[in-house]
Amino acid sequence: MFENPQCENCLFKSHAAKFLNIKQIGELEQNCALADLKKGDIIFKQGIFSSNIVYIKQGIVKLFVEGPYNEQILKIAKGPSYLGIPTTLAEKYNRYSAMAIDNVSACFIDVATFKSFIQENGKFAYEVIIELCRNEINLLNKCVSRAQKNARGRIADAILFLYNEIFESKTFNIPLTRQELGNYVDTTRESVSRILTEFTTDKIIDLDGKKLTILDFEKLKLVSQRG
Amino acid sequence: MFENPQCENCLFKSHAAKFLNIKQIGELEQNCALADLKKGDIIFKQGIFSSNIVYIKQGIVKLFVEGPYNEQILKIAKGPSYLGIPTTLAEKYNRYSAMAIDNVSACFIDVATFKSFIQENGKFAYEVIIELCRNEINLLNKCVSRAQKNARGRIADAILFLYNEIFESKTFNIPLTRQELGNYVDTTRESVSRILTEFTTDKIIDLDGKKLTILDFEKLKLVSQRG
DNA sequence: CTAATAATGTGTACAATATCACATAAAAAT
DNA sequence: ATTTTTATGTGATATTGTACACATTATTAG
Numbered sequence: 001m002f003e004n005p006q007c008e009n010c011l012f013k014s015h016a017a018k019f020l021n022i023k024q025i026g027e028l029e030q031n032c033a034l035a036d037l038k039k040g041d042i043i044f045k046q047g048i049f050s051s052n053i054v055y056i057k058q059g060i061v062k063l064f065v066e067g068p069y070n071e072q073i074l075k076i077a078k079g080p081s082y083l084g085i086p087t088t089l090a091e092k093y094n095r096y097s098a099m100a101i102d103n104v105s106a107c108f109i110d111v112a113t114f115k116s117f118i119q120e121n122g123k124f125a126y127e128v129i130i131e132l133c134r135n136e137i138n139l140l141n142k143c144v145s146r147a148q149k150n151a152r153g154r155i156a157d158a159i160l161f162l163y164n165e166i167f168e169s170k171t172f173n174i175p176l177t178r179q180e181l182g183n184y185v186d187t188t189r190e191s192v193s194r195i196l197t198e199f200t201t202d203k204i205i206d207l208d209g210k211k212l213t214i215l216d217f218e219k220l221k222l223v224s225q226r227g
Numbered sequence: 228m229f230e231n232p233q234c235e236n237c238l239f240k241s242h243a244a245k246f247l248n249i250k251q252i253g254e255l256e257q258n259c260a261l262a263d264l265k266k267g268d269i270i271f272k273q274g275i276f277s278s279n280i281v282y283i284k285q286g287i288v289k290l291f292v293e294g295p296y297n298e299q300i301l302k303i304a305k306g307p308s309y310l311g312i313p314t315t316l317a318e319k320y321n322r323y324s325a326m327a328i329d330n331v332s333a334c335f336i337d338v339a340t341f342k343s344f345i346q347e348n349g350k351f352a353y354e355v356i357i358e359l360c361r362n363e364i365n366l367l368n369k370c371v372s373r374a375q376k377n378a379r380g381r382i383a384d385a386i387l388f389l390y391n392e393i394f395e396s397k398t399f400n401i402p403l404t405r406q407e408l409g410n411y412v413d414t415t416r417e418s419v420s421r422i423l424t425e426f427t428t429d430k431i432i433d434l435d436g437k438k439l440t441i442l443d444f445e446k447l448k449l450v451s452q453r454g
Numbered sequence: 455c456t457a458a459t460a461a462t463g464t465g466t467a468c469a470a471t472a473t474c475a476c477a478t479a480a481a482a483a484t
Numbered sequence: 485a486t487t488t489t490t491a492t493g494t495g496a497t498a499t500t501g502t503a504c505a506c507a508t509t510a511t512t513a514g
Contacts, residue, residue: 065371072374074367086367090360095367118356119349126345129352132359133317139366140301140313140322144292146373147299147413151471178492186374188472193493209480209492378501405462415502420463436462436510461510466503473498480491 005034005107012057012080012105016127024117024124031113035106043098043106044084050094052108054083059104060166060175064183065096073184075139076175078166079104082131089115101175146186149227154185155195156224159205163214170214199223232261232334239284239307239332243354251344251351258337263330270325270333271311277321279335281310286331287393287402291410292323300411302366303402305393306331309358316342328402373413376454381412382422383451386432390441397441426450 007017007028020028037043043054046066056079063075063083074096077083087094088111100106118125145157158181162172174181178196179189199205204220206213214220234244234255247255264270270281273293283306290302290310301323304310314321315338327333345352372384385408389399401408405423406416426432431447433440441447 065367067371067375072371074370085356086360086363090357090364095364115353118353122346122349122352125349125352125356126342129312129345129356129359130317132356132363133313136313136359136363136366137317137322139363139370140292143301143366143370143373144294144299146370148294177490189492190473190494191471197493404460416462417464417503418501424463455514457512457514459510459512461508463508464506466505468504469500469502471498471500473496475496476494478491478493480489482487482489484485484487 005029005032007032010057014055014080014082014127016082016124016131019121019123019127020117021121024121027113027116028109031110033108035108037100037104037106039100039102041100041104043100043104044087044094046094046097048094049092050084050088051111053085053088053111053114054098055107055109056081056083057105057107059100059106060102061098061104062101062176062180062184063096063098071183072186073176073180075142076101076161076166076184079106082128085128085132149224151185151187151191152195152198153224153227154187155181155192155199156220158185159212159214160220160224170217172212174210174212232256232259234259237284241282241307241309241354243309243351243358246348246350246354247344248348251348254340254343255336258340260335262333262335264327264333265331266327266329268327268331270327270331271314271321273321273324275321276319277311277315278338280312280315280338280341281325282306282334282336283308283310284332284334286327286333287329288325288331289328289403289407289411290323290325297406298410299413300403300407302369303328303388303393303411306333309355312355312359376451378412378414378418379422379425380451380454381414382408382419382426383447385412386439386441387447387451397444399439401437401439 007013008025017028037059043061044050056077058079060076060078061083062073063077064071064073083098084094087096118128145154149157162174163170166172176184178192182189182192185192196205196207200207202219204216204223206215234240235252244255264286270288271277283304285306287303287305288310289300290304291298291300310325311321314323345355372381376384389401390397403411405419409416409419412419423432423434427434429446431443431450433442
């Protein structure tokens with residue numbers, strides 16, 4: 001499953017890693033494991049001791065917390081991006097889990113190595129900080145959206161998110177079950193079903209199982225704002 | 228209102244600033260303004276161009292987004308802590324506002340100076356990263372709490388937060404109105420009133436206006452978990 | 455000190471969403 | 485290919501919490 005990476009000529013080098021010098025790239029190659037993951041594979045698990053920063057080169061992942069009854073999806077992310085910096089650097093144990101929801105190519109980087117890059121390379125550190133800042137702002141937006149919008153608005157938001165941030169195409173296969181979509185927008189699978197049928201009736205989207213097409217982008221944005 | 232700071236011997240130096248060298252402390256003193264703020268003073272405002280990182284030396288602040296009808300309180304924070312790193316470093320305009328809800332002593336640090344510290348001082352950068360990581364995890368917890376708990380559980384959480392993180396005493400004056408408490412836990416002022424009366428009837432807390440005393444800590448934790 | 459304004463408490467009606475129930479369809483396992 | 489499991493759609497009902505109304509109490513301004 002694991003391979004030895006070739007970081008120097010990596011086609012998916014992170015924005016931060018572009019600032020690493022030759023010596024540091026060498027260290028990275030020695031302290032990093034590459035893995036190809038399939039849909040459903042766990043990348044890291046809530047409650048488990050964490051000793052790696054994960055870099056997603058390619059593919060789509062979900063971050064989620066596992067509650068007693070259901071899971072809550074905190075974030076859908078696409079490579080290139082780092083995962084679990086907060087949970088690994090500031091905490092001993094993972095506060096959430098990560099799972100591949102598509103084929104994923106991921107690097108598992110030793111924390112101590114990652115930490116040394118931050119302390120020895122200010123440009124690297126700065127890029128990491130910017131990524132953390134963006135994550136925090138996205139999370140804030142999610143918080144605000146969850147609190148101030150009704151279920152219709154939140155589902156519209158989720159569709160717009162998948163279009164804007166993940167697929168960049170008006171037709172895509174929803175990479176989540178209805179239940180998972182519910183876990184993502186904080187509602188039940190029944191409500192997701194009902195609302196998606198409403199959107200179809202209103203000709204805002206076209207839906208065939210998981211295949212979704214945005215038909216009326218403006219109307220969808222309106223629903224996102226007004227519910 | 229603004230004074231010239233004496234950073235070297237500051238009694239409230241941040242954990243990150245302890246790693247600055249003499250030259251950098253000198254730069255900080257030249258590119259930083261100190262201000263004493265009163266309850267209700269705006270520290271920075273949503274939508275406004277941001278050119279300062281704010282360091283709260285002492286005092287309590289609220290971070291909030293202003294919606295069309297009501298505000299949503301994202302975070303209650305106490306000094307020492309940095310405010311608005313995400314909104315200043317990664318964005319041009321503030322995504323949220325900050326207000327003093329108590330007497331506050333704050334430093335307004337020039338972004339360029341702050342950025343140069345990150346890039347030239349790895350230990351400083353690392354401490355900033357740790358603070359950002361902690362913020363993200365707290366925000367995640369807030370997200371999960373909001374989604375998975377009912378209003379009773381969320382209000383119990385808010386009381387526990389004020390006890391654990393802000394006052395560290397079982398008796399304190401709630402620094403928010405009922406409306407603001409509602410904005411913080413995503414409910415209405417009416418629901419806050421009702422639930423606080425319930426808690427008083429159940430002898431979980433004692434309440435006299437804004438003065439709150441936690442009477443039954445265990446029961447309060449139970450309500451936080453089970454609603 | 456008094457008027458004006460803001461904050462708070464509580465009852466009732468209403469609306470949004472969850473829960474339950476069950477039918478159907480799709481996917482996975484044998 | 486057939487069975488089993490998982491995912492989905494939709495109606496009926498229950499629950500939760502919001503919205504509105506109004507009385508009461510603090511707080512602020514003049």
